[in-house]
Amino acid sequence: MPSFEEVRAAFPVLEQYAYLNAGTNGPLPRVVAEAMIAEQLVDVAQGRGGEPYFSRALGMRDEVRAKLAALFAVEPTQVSLTRSTTDGCNIVLAGLDLGPDDEVVTTDVEHFGLIGPLHASGARVVTVPEDAILDAVTERTRLIAISHVSWVTGNSLDPARIKADSRLPVLVDGAQSAGVIPVEAGAVDYYAVSCQKWLCGPDVTGALVVARPDDLPVALPSYFAQSEHQPDGSYVPREGAERFDSGWIGTPSLAGLSAALDVAPEWRFERVAEMAAKCRAALGEQFEVLTKPDQAGLVTFRPTSDPTELVEKLRGEGVIVRELPGRNLIRVSCGYWTSDEDLERLLGGLA
């Protein structure tokens, strides 16, 4: 089992920065960049055409799908390859075809990547505090749509329990949980994630787990929706969740994502929990912390001075965190790669 120092050394950005913003984009492992660059050199010299190119790219899709399935404790046939969490949410909402007589229950601390698609669905969107979801269910509720871990508060919900208690379809925004805490995505109906955050993959990569692919219509078909089709667009859908795939992915991105999914050590979740707890305790000595104990990798606090200026000051000192705009909050992302020194640099900058 690799040591912490060995794992940390995989991330060049950490040599210079206390990079504490995986909630937006994860640090890129060296092997991910190397894999992408190697494939780009192949593409530029060999071209992106011919049967071997396509066979190989399709094989890489299978490989990535299998790794994501293992990570989320589902079958590969339940995993769709998307471009983002937002993408996954749009695929689900467009497929559900809700209308103005339908209600969707969500919380008041969701990202636009979830609530934007909810609003576009045409359903009535009912927003409630994180602890009031079940109370908001009515006979018109067609979907519960929540983050596993809120991008604002850093607090986590228990999607499996909400599913069991409500017996309703549940869509989970897993942007801040995938790679951070153990996820059993098949416990709910739809679980959408991004791969460029805590999974440290290339830009514009994501996945959507659909527990029962045959039950969701394909509303946004790409070429991967069909195994054969007619001139009017009617078609035989592919087996499983591949039918929801968002479209082509280049071999550089596939190679990078595949490499990224191999980087994390077995102790990833324990280390995140340990570092987030340290971060929370230290910030709590000086600031109001919104994140409850024992959540995930995000720790959100309320600074006592202007958050924009403070984030900028920290950046000047090599500490990368983010402001949550309009909320007077700053968010710190603790990964399995985060060191005690990273947190000391943060606290030093806040002193």
Added chain:
Amino acid sequence: MPSFEEVRAAFPVLEQYAYLNAGTNGPLPRVVAEAMIAEQLVDVAQGRGGEPYFSRALGMRDEVRAKLAALFAVEPTQVSLTRSTTDGCNIVLAGLDLGPDDEVVTTDVEHFGLIGPLHASGARVVTVPEDAILDAVTERTRLIAISHVSWVTGNSLDPARIKADSRLPVLVDGAQSAGVIPVEAGAVDYYAVSCQKWLCGPDVTGALVVARPDDLPVALPSYFAQSEHQPDGSYVPREGAERFDSGWIGTPSLAGLSAALDVAPEWRFERVAEMAAKCRAALGEQFEVLTKPDQAGLVTFRPTSDPTELVEKLRGEGVIVRELPGRNLIRVSCGYWTSDEDLERLLGGLA
């Protein structure tokens, strides 16, 4: 003005292959790969976070949008940045919200990237031959959806004339026209393109021109749909077609696409026409050619032996073309970079 030899030397794949498959994926210019790799090295060392990273990425979006607008003779506010032609078609069809009482007229030689979304729209899809579009219009017709250049036949239609004659909303699949022939995208309502084909850009890049952005609802919102939003997902849309943007694009892809859009010489369209004419004439001496004279960059012919085996034999000889599966056809893509020698190698392999 650069010479043909200078322009051709920009594409490393052409040193080895007669690469005649830009209709699937274009040859990658060296400067595109270099721009992408340079940005990946920045990302891995500097991280993908902090205000300067985001400001720069947003500036690169503006730059790419402006270059695409100039290419398609529209305003930047009419250009949305997407991931593919399919993506653009899904954005339009989901926004139009058609139903079973609505009819869409299309041709019988369209790509699944258009007809898949048409089928998913729920409208009745009326497929007719390329020359019978206007005859198929009824009072129920809500949209005409066609390729500017068919991926099968290589034949082109005149979208502006079809728009003028029908006075109906027109959606154009420009996958085989963008970068090949002059395009005035604003002459129709919706013009969807891919950037990784004839524009020689990175994988998973595309654009959607929306002539009147305020008239199309945003059905698949990404973060770029809104300038400000409420907890229930309701929002103030951004100005112009940016509201339809598919989501984040990494700086490597943006830098690569920006570089790609600068590569083509002024004589691009004349050269494509000249080489396609030469290709068509030479193939016509031995084979049935489906493509009419004076179309675009694709030339499709019917081989006299098994097309799969023939494409494979050609590949073994360094000639990259593609079969159109199930149609007993082979398609040759002639770009502005195509040389007489490329065509001689093709004809030699077919002899």
